[in-house]
Amino acid sequence: MSAASATAPPQVHLRTVPGDIARQVILTRRPDQAAQIATMIDGAREVARGRGFVTYTGEFAGRPVSVLSTGLGGPSVSIAIEEAIAVGAQTLVMIETALASSDGADLPLVVTSAVRHDGTSDEYFPPGLPAVADVPLVIATRDIATRAGLMVELGQVHSVDRLYGPSDESSVPREMSAGLLYPLASSRRCRALVIVQPGSLEDFAGGLNPERLDTLARLALGVLSAESRP
Helix, strand or coil, rough: CCCCHHHCCCCCCCCCCEEEEEEEEECCCCCCHHHHCCCCCEEEEEEEECCCEEEEEEEEEEEEEEECCCCCCCCHHHHHHHHHHHCCCCCEEEEEECCCCCCCCCCCCEEEEEEEEEEEHHHHHCCCCCECCCCHHHHHHHHHHHHHCCCCEEEEEECCCCCCCCCCCCCCECCCCCCHHHHHHHHHCCCCEEEEEEEEEEHHHHCCCCCHHHHHHHHHHHHHHHHHHC
């Protein structure tokens, strides 16, 4: 830890200081999912915990990488993003579940863009501002998935604040992060990508099962490893 890190006050929610979080970060909603992803990273250790946010940092393919649980919904995700970037995060890949109306939606979805239907992004940005993924990260994800023999889809999601209420007959999956993460990361000169596993409301509530989590985490780690090469 540098002298600056030793004297810097911790972030008020994450409780991290500079040096705790790597430039490359995997985000996921649940602390238990973050803990499982951390087992895939060499020397991963819990570096901070606060208000439900848990941060692990280690190395993958010889490069520092962190895993951070964000909690659910725009306000919680915005705190995680802002405070992670404040202490050094630059590339953010989120892996999560999404709510799909179609029972046939089974392939992981690389989210190229999001329709902003959430209140938190409206607090940051004017209506109509697009929420678009970092294009090189999308291309890298597609290429890595192809080489690994993993079928994925590329497409759009609706970013929302609610799961209940009037039914939504749209076939576009709903989730709670991309519509905020994409423009916020871009405005902070960072890169971001969201990869979701569409499923039922029960799937959304329960989070990624261990097999799905392993698949999406390995894809995210591969993308970050490729992104970090000179």
